[in-house]
Amino acid sequence: MRIPAMEQSSRLWHLLLFLVVTIALAAQAVLVLTDGTDANSGTHVTGDTVARLVRLFSYFTIDSNILVAVCCAALVLNAARDSRVWRVLRLDALLSIAVTGLVFALLLAPHIHLTGTALYLTVALHYIAPPAALVGWLLFGPRAQTDGRTLVTALRRTACWACPRRPPGSCGWRCSTARVRPARRCSTRTRS
Template identity: 35%
Template sequence: MTRTWHGLIALLVAIALVGQTAITVDDGRSLVNFFSYFTIESNILVLVASVLLVLRPDRGGTAFGILRLGSLTAITVTGVVYATLLAGNAEFEGAEWWYDKIFHYVVPVMTVIGFVALRPRTRLERTALWSLAFPVAWLAYTLVRAEVADPVYALTPTTTAPVPYGFLDVADLGWLTVSSICLVMTAGFVALSVFYARISRSRPARR
């Protein structure tokens, strides 16, 4: 069951990634922007972790633990933030509508279910918390790139910004507000990572 479940996750992510990349190129949009979205990067992490679990469901080790926890927390945040803050900002049609749902709803839910409900479950040691370097690095990259490269992202059909998500737009919100948001997000990642790590080390209830 574990192989089948994660194989399906990997297949869905691969289809959505290839399809959305093709649409992005065809529309003449920036591929650098596309692959700079936290959503896309978290889905790529899930894809890699899922493929490795298909090959060996009982996979462990420090490197995989970091990847597993990093992909799990990142895709959870992706789903929660999109559902609560970003859904409805953009309008999608045709295949893009389906890819949007895969990236933001289907993959996050399936990934969490796969971790919580299926066995064998990856045991996450303290070293797995190095995965927190990923969201911190992404935040730094996003904010620095906005200042030095002046990229253009479509936040809604009528508004743009140099960052992929409006809550990180320093020009609109100011450094103090964005810094506060970054601190809250970092704290959320830490709490979620610790939560998942503890779940991974819990023993199944005896029957």
């Protein structure tokens, strides 16, 4: 059975994007685990392993790129995939990675000065993945499957991620060099 040219193109596009994103995410995890520079913040990463990983996976950039990688892998396996959950996941990945690219380029990039491996990783995660995901969606869809209900459901994860954010340590998880533990109470004031 012969696969149509458009489906082959879609699979190749998404395979390449999957490889770029997955390799960059794996390399970023290695940098974080080996006290390297974080491509998301430009800071030298210290602390225990669990705290470093919690910090790494708390970045919207990482979450967005993981969603893109999952969607790309699914599209490589079945370019004609369709279901209600799939539409939401695909649109959520697209919206999240678009936010990632725009926020990084417009707000964060002027303040982060990376070199070496961290620079290559930030290019992959912030400058290649966002437009490549958008172009892939524009070229291969599923644009016609996007309706208002799908959009609202997809936006919910992004809104839930962004709204409750507080400065590290003020609410939710406390990351210290000793261990990561749930915070006992939410407070923006420091105690002496």
